[in-house]
Amino acid sequence: MTAKELVMHIEEEAAFNSVMQFLHCYEKQDIEGCLSALTSSRPLMLLGTNEGEVFRSAEEIRTAFSRDFGCMNDIRWxxxxxxxxxANDTLASVIIELPVSYQTAGKTEKTLFRHALTLNKEDGLWKICGGMASVPFSAGTYSFT
Known part of the structure; x- marks a missing residue:
């Protein structure tokens, strides 16, 4: 492995670990921890799973996560x-699919979650600057006609 390949491997691992830390904070309902994973040096844009969820600031994310945590408990990735x-020296892309379970209205829900996230290097750390989340439908449950 060349030195450049090793550095890219290290950067990719660091970007992945940043995303996993963000998800861990979400699981623990740690809003401040989630917000600390977001960029403060670039414009921010995240798309949520619902139609109206287009977030362009940390405060919008705080409000959305507060709403999530008001109706969800025992979140488990x-x-x-x-x-x-x-990843390169300044930008990284992390695409991940993982199951999630949570309690809501007294029952356990289980589904898959997909995240596509862009991160930028900020003071030596990978920070989320853009991305989207989706919950896939089962085959045959929707139509484009």
């Missing part, structure tokens, strides 16, 4: 099913 990570 499972082991990732699919992961793709690419």
């Amino acid at each position: 499972g082991e990732p099913h699919h992961v793709h990570v690419a």
Whole structure:
């Protein structure tokens, strides 16, 4: 492995670890921890799973996560099913699919969650600057006609 390949491997691992820390904070309902994973040096844009969820500031994310945590408890991410990570010196992309379970209205819900996140290097740390989340439908449950 060349020195450049080793550095890219290290950067990819660091970007992946930053995303996993963000998800861990979400699981623990640690809003401040989640917000600390977001960029403060670039414009921010995250798309949520619902139609109106377009977030362009940390305060919008804080409000959305507060709403999430008001109706969800015992959030648990499972082991990732699919992961793709690419990074250079300043930007990284992390695409991940993993199961999630949580309690809401007295019952346990389980589904898959997909995240596609872009991170930028900020003071030596990978910070989320853009991305989207999706919850895939089962085959045959929707139509584009």
